[in-house]
Amino acid sequence: MPRYKATIAYDGTDFFGWQVQPGKRTVQLELENAVNKMAKNPEEHLRVQGSGRTDARVHAMGQVANFDLPFNIPADSVRKGLSTMLPYDIGIKKVEIVDDDFHAQFNAHNKTYRYRLSTTQYTDPFKRNYTGHWGRKLDPALMQQAIGDYEGEHDWLSFVASGFQQKTTVRTVYRATMIEKPEDDEIWFEFTGNGFLYNQIRIMVGVLLEIGSGSRPVDDIPRLLAAKDRQQARFTAPAQGLYLMSVDY
């Protein structure tokens, strides 16, 4: 059984996230249906292993997953075959043959996420599913000043939603940057780290927006990290602005 690694883009709008859930349309479900169809419906159901979950309405430009097929098919034929079987809101960007022990979740070194924020007062109907929107006035300079405080190894207990299951909440953020896109009336926040907890990035963005609006001091991030208190950072930025951009191995 050769193992394949697929790089996948999806528009999260009409999905209940990545993970298979009974009775829900999820990305993993659609991929497993396509892979099993391509394998001519084998007796044992083939699984698709992703690098990690994404929530309902969260998008991906570069999610990574692995799966096995019971016979050898060239990687690009797998890409083309899956593409014809998948719905239009999932795109297969690349398929590669990998070592039998490749694991999309356990072998991931780091992940990069982007958060797209729309800054206009007028809510653009074409962006409603693709950006977060913040009605209040923002001072980008304050957010630019604060965002670097996220970089480094920290205990992110103040930045995790209830319901997380990991043993430790210590993670490292290698890079946290803010890019202004005035021509598109957007601000992009980008984060690269060795792993992120449940809702961590959406809470990190929420804190930045409160800083940019003046409702939190610009130096509040080190205090929040030190507090290790899930009650302190309560605003979670909306899911539809978040994109899993890439996973590095």
Add this chain to the structure above:
Amino acid sequence: MPRYKATIAYDGTDFFGWQVQPGKRTVQLELENAVNKMAKNPEEHLRVQGSGRTDARVHAMGQVANFDLPFNIPADSVRKGLSTMLPYDIGIKKVEIVDDDFHAQFNAHNKTYRYRLSTTQYTDPFKRNYTGHWGRKLDPALMQQAIGDYEGEHDWLSFVASGFQQKTTVRTVYRATMIEKPEDDEIWFEFTGNGFLYNQIRIMVGVLLEIGSGSRPVDDIPRLLAAKDRQQARFTAPAQGLYLMSVDY
């Protein structure tokens, strides 16, 4: 009853087009609901008059419509009020108070449409509802050479879908241009004219794509115009690539 002129954007994906139709979700229906709610549900149902219809899945960046309200409200308050009452896939860009005899359809001098074509082999899931997609290889130089043949006053009988109801099929195209957007893997076709018939632009784009693919000669447009035969140009480019950009008065 003051008369208002509204400039409207909408994501056509989830609409059965502009025009009210029994049992269907349309843009005009949503606007009339909002206007009547804003007017505190008057005894006589208030109508919203658009500059013209758009088909199911066709988008607008600058549709124009007029309506009356039974009492005086400042234009920008009407914009804000409608914006809070409308669904997220309709955006009100501007509201102005106009003369009582302003009519969004009859007073329109010209309209500009854009057709967004995605040129990648890989079908981007984020573009599935927002661009047309053409799987075959295209030579942009051929389309660039041909598109100017659309300019001028012509009888467009070869470029209208069956079911049209206009008395004459003569219309003038003032400007027909093609813009390559290699950074986005897109080609944009833009057309300004004094009016367009049912499906006219989608058929015009279809002919250009056939020219670009080599399945029609590059000088075929003058022949098609002269033929005045609805059987000759049969391919209609998909609705989701089409945008009503602006209406001039």
